[in-house]
Amino acid sequence: MKVGVLMDKMDQDHILEVQDLTVKFLMDEGTVHAVNGVSFVVPAGKSVGIVGESGCGKTVSSYSITQLLPKSARLTGRILFRERDGQVTNITNLTPDGKEMRRIRGKEIAMIFQEPMSSLSPVHTICNQLSEAMLQFQGMTKRQARTRAVELLQLVGIPYAERRVDEYPFQLSGGMRQRVMIAMALSRNPRVLIADEPTTALDVTLQAQVLRLIQDMQNEFNLSLVLITHDLGVVAHMVDHVCIMYMGQIVESGPVKEIYDDPKHPYTKGLMNSIPKLRGRRGERVVPISGSVPSAYAVQTGCPFCERCPERSKRCTQGIPQRVKIGSEHYVCCHLYQSGKEEQDVINA
Numbered sequence: 001m002k003v004g005v006l007m008d009k010m011d012q013d014h015i016l017e018v019q020d021l022t023v024k025f026l027m028d029e030g031t032v033h034a035v036n037g038v039s040f041v042v043p044a045g046k047s048v049g050i051v052g053e054s055g056c057g058k059t060v061s062s063y064s065i066t067q068l069l070p071k072s073a074r075l076t077g078r079i080l081f082r083e084r085d086g087q088v089t090n091i092t093n094l095t096p097d098g099k100e101m102r103r104i105r106g107k108e109i110a111m112i113f114q115e116p117m118s119s120l121s122p123v124h125t126i127c128n129q130l131s132e133a134m135l136q137f138q139g140m141t142k143r144q145a146r147t148r149a150v151e152l153l154q155l156v157g158i159p160y161a162e163r164r165v166d167e168y169p170f171q172l173s174g175g176m177r178q179r180v181m182i183a184m185a186l187s188r189n190p191r192v193l194i195a196d197e198p199t200t201a202l203d204v205t206l207q208a209q210v211l212r213l214i215q216d217m218q219n220e221f222n223l224s225l226v227l228i229t230h231d232l233g234v235v236a237h238m239v240d241h242v243c244i245m246y247m248g249q250i251v252e253s254g255p256v257k258e259i260y261d262d263p264k265h266p267y268t269k270g271l272m273n274s275i276p277k278l279r280g281r282r283g284e285r286v287v288p289i290s291g292s293v294p295s296a297y298a299v300q301t302g303c304p305f306c307e308r309c310p311e312r313s314k315r316c317t318q319g320i321p322q323r324v325k326i327g328s329e330h331y332v333c334c335h336l337y338q339s340g341k342e343e344q345d346v347i348n349a
């Protein structure tokens with residue numbers, strides 16, 4: 001029996017479930033509370049956006065799923081993954097550099113990172129890097145892998161693919177490198193694609209192209225997508241479901257249209273107001289969220305957003321708000337929506 005198989009239950013339609021994930025880093029200076037009880041699900045073939053400002057724990061959450069965290073990390077919770085045969089593997093039970101985890105990273109859950117140069121090898125040709133998973137996990141010959149590598153480069157829109165396949169990453173522009181990263185992820189025939197701020201390092205026109213490419217690839221290969229970004233505007237047309245993250249917690253989650261049309265959490269409202277294009281009408285002011293994200297060293301005793309919240313009340317400092325269901329799939333963690341909200345004394349509206 002594989003480790004973690006048969007012992008964990010998850011919804012039949014889900015390919016990934018993250019349940020109450022916490023990640024801490026034990027540092028000389030103290031403990032960094034990077035992820036504080038995050039739960040979300042990815043239905044097979046669907047897309048989920050994880051959105052929040054820098055430092056709120058998006059990358060640490062995604063690295064937990066593929067077990068790429070440094071040794072100083074301490075993780076609790078469960079990450080359930082549905083295998084091709086329907087069985088469930090609890091990823092948190094696997095050894096990070098063991099055979100099972102390498103199999104999952106090699107052909108099940110692929111990642112695209114923010115900065116392609118840090119994940120592409122500078123000393124290997126693109127062909128060698130694209131072929132790796134095909135040779136190791138798909139039993140291809142070198143010639144077959146090369147043919148597929150060229151096909152993949154063509155698929156992600158790299159011109160002169162037959163020539164480019166023998167080049168090194170430094171010979172390509174930033175946009176082309178990000179396309180190679182996407183091709184590399186696809187070379188694994190994965191079922192889940194995690195894209196961690198895949199366009200942040202690119203200029204605006206390239207951002208749109210790369211996002212379109214990711215969307216096309218998701219449809220073409222029926223991938224389940226986790227799209228991580230600090231920009232709520234980016235996920236608007238790309239995902240089915242959004243999780244809004246703040247200080248290591250998901251403060252609101254729901255179907256993308258519902259979150260856009262009717263954001264409930266003051267932080268989500270703030271993110272909405274800080275998107276220039278989305279609010280549409282010309283002349284409308286873009287309002288950044290005041291203040292900055294507090295230190296992740298601090299232990300939270302109240303709502304994590306309290307200090308910056310325009311709707312805060314006395315009770316917000318006194319307890320962490322529970323998750324409340326406010327729509328069939330819409331949840332919010334905010335004292336405004338806990339029972340007895342009418343009695344709240346809004347001190348800074």
Ligand SMILES: Nc1ncnc2c1ncn2[C@@H]1O[C@H](COP(=O)(O)OP(=O)(O)O)[C@@H](O)[C@H]1O
Nearest residue numbers: 025032034053054055056057058059060070296
């Ligand atoms: N290797 C690490 N050691 C210590 N702290 C870390 C490490 N990686 C991330 N952190 C901290 O964890 C928190 C979440 O980081 P991260 O997930 O990278 O944020 P995001 O991706 O949302 O910008 C931050 O406070 C960050 O400083």
Ligand SMILES: [Mg+2]
Nearest residue numbers: 058059060197
């Ligand atoms: Mg990040």
